[in-house]
Amino acid sequence: MKVAVIGCTHAGTAAIVNTAKLYPEAExxxxxxxDNISFLSCGxxxxVGGMVKDPQGLFYSSPEQLAELGVNTKMLHEVVSVDTDRSVLVARNLQTGEEFEDSYDKLIVTTGSWPIVPKFEGSELNNIVLSKNWNHSNTIIEKAEKSRNIVVVGAGYIGVELVEAFQLNGKKVTLIDAEERILSKYLDPEFTDAIEKNLEEHDIKLALGEKVTRFEGENGNVTKVVTSKGEYDADLVIMCIGFRPNTGLLKGQVDMLDNGAIIVDEFMxxxxxxxYAAGDSCAVFYNPTKKHAYIPLATNAVRMGTLVARNLVExxxxxxxxxxxxxxxxxEDNIAGTGLTEVAAKEAGIDAEAVIINENYRPEFMPTHEPVKLKVVFEKETRRILGAQLMSKADLTQSINTISVCVQNNMKMEQLAFIDFFFQPHYNKPWNFLNTAxxxxxxxxxSKEPAHV
Incomplete structure (x- = not known):
């Protein structure tokens, strides 16, 4: 069996390693x-913040490790076309420019995603960079050392994590987003309001509800970001607006969502x-809505890549x-979420309700008993759990994994109330806060009493 794999980060690495182990005779x-593989971009x-002392820890495989499994890894080789009817691809050696054709019996597409980069006026200026891969991270670190004013465009996970890292390193930081709230895809206002206040208390400037219109500069270098509502000094700009699937190779050859995300069946x-396809190049089946959606997460990628190998033959x-x-x-805040927020549920046309719990996570007689905020969203008619969000100074984030299983299994709020959780004062109360929700x-x-017989 001749297997060709395009791309080698989360999904690609998982697919390759498992394919090599399951089918040792495969080519x-x-x-x-x-020039590298398996980079953990979430790190x-x-x-950048200096918490990772050995950057090699951000790689969980290498061409040498794959070679030990009998895998032929062609680094600095770009696939320029794929003909799925003929089962052939054309690749280009980026060092020599040579192009050649290769055939396959099975094709695994793990081409990932690429940052969305709008063409603003002034985009060609120096010191406007992306945050996606290993080379980007080194560029950011190098340029940040020489920068005082840093502007991050995009208030998703990457953008918020970066502004914190820059602020901790003594930089003057501005976070810009066209949405009115940070992390609006992941959290409802009860949580984002508190996080925004925290960021502002750490002297991070929030420019929300503002669209970038252009960049200005001097001597070829960016000096200012201009938005629909203001202007912000900038020695360095990081673009973190979002990602789109990198799937042009298969356009018109396989089914895709409107944004180009490849649709796969339950067997990838x-x-x-x-x-086959896996990772950020794909749509996933999103259980809360029972529809395919584009959710580029490393966890989805490694699961899908592993499943590709398991289902490659049958x-x-x-x-x-x-x-x-x-x-x-x-x-100091530990935050996690799963499934639909209340805002997202209503945007999806679902009649949803929610409960919010604010209580100490363990008995008040314990030396410390930090409060936890938990919100659980559910469908009004069926009472099916749709999602949840949690925040606490104590690390209680694993509780969101429990809610994830509840959503996975179509559980209802009544079941959540009476799930069997252990009690021990070090960890929780007799009614776990999930039960309380x-x-x-x-x-x-x-309310009507039964009639007497």
């Missing part, structure tokens, strides 16, 4: 256009036989879908 060739902010196969293990579960630490959402019992 596996990997095409990677970068960029930690690297595309609409074309013998062509359908074996099906994908259970995702809740888009994620977490972030901002200063379910109890608060219990429907009223009938």
């Amino acid at each position: 596996i060739t990997v095409y990677e256009r970068n 960029i902010a930690l690297y 196969q595309t609409s074309k036989k013998n062509v 359908p074996t293990v099906s994908y259970m879908g995702t809740q888009g579960t994620s977490g972030i630490k901002i200063y 379910g109890l608060q959402a219990l429907p009223p019992v009938p």
